[in-house]
Amino acid sequence: MGKVTEDAAREEVEMQMTPMIDVTFLLLIFFMCSIKFKLLDGKMAAYLPRDVGVNATPAEEMMEKIEVAMKLNESVKLGFTIEINTKKMRGLKHFYNDIRGFRERDPEAKVTIYAHKGVQYGHVVAVVNECLRAKIQEVTFGGVALDD
């Protein structure tokens, strides 16, 4: 009788480890997987102007300029209007077609973007995206913030 009680007591002391190991492995797998998911951002290369102030390039050496002005306009679906060298664009498709035309005439065409007051980062990224789609080699930003 005494021996049975002793055996029973010994059995009760043992811990059931299987569920804990299961949970632990699941946690491990979760952390291993989540590490990769978060790093997949994208990036778009662009440049800042060097020819500002004392480093200004003489006018005769300058190439044909494509100046893109972006203005906030909440009445259009896009949320902003685009002008190429003061010519108004009807939307991103029109902008892309025009930019592509410039690129075909001059493979080294460079675009300078001037974002007016109220324009958002997402708007600018959409325009840069179209420039990249048109295979524009260099997208630059106007150095000075423009206000209306």
Added chain:
Amino acid sequence: MAKTKQMDMELKMNMTPMIDVVFNLIIFFMIVTDLTQQELEDLVLPKADQCQKDENPEDKRMIINLTRKGHYIVRRKDRGVVDDCINEIRKHLATQVQLFEHEDDGASKQPILIRADNETEFKYVQKVMQICGEEGIKIYKIELACSVDEEKTDLTSD
């Protein structure tokens, strides 16, 4: 009877070292996840289908995070609106740029990654860009962060 007891003893595995190792791995991954994300603030990035995937980023790089309201974030700490911490950004970039190679004219070879929210006013990004071009910093290469849009954007919708 004695033999049976001996066999029982031999069959038991010692799980303690395995659990130790597994817990250590979990702690490692938790810390590494946090470290890799420290520089990358959780923002709603604009979608773009022409951007490059930010695969295998270098260990050290210059990153600027701007929130929707134009707040400048460094290592998860909100430093306030860009206009109020221009000197801090200037100091941060001037320190960071020293860690990288320079071209003959003193311009940094390393680009700066600008991460802003989809709805951040671009004037805050322009302020940062102005600082980048200043003497003593001279960062002319920039990268605009976006989220990779696998589906091609429908241009006819605008």
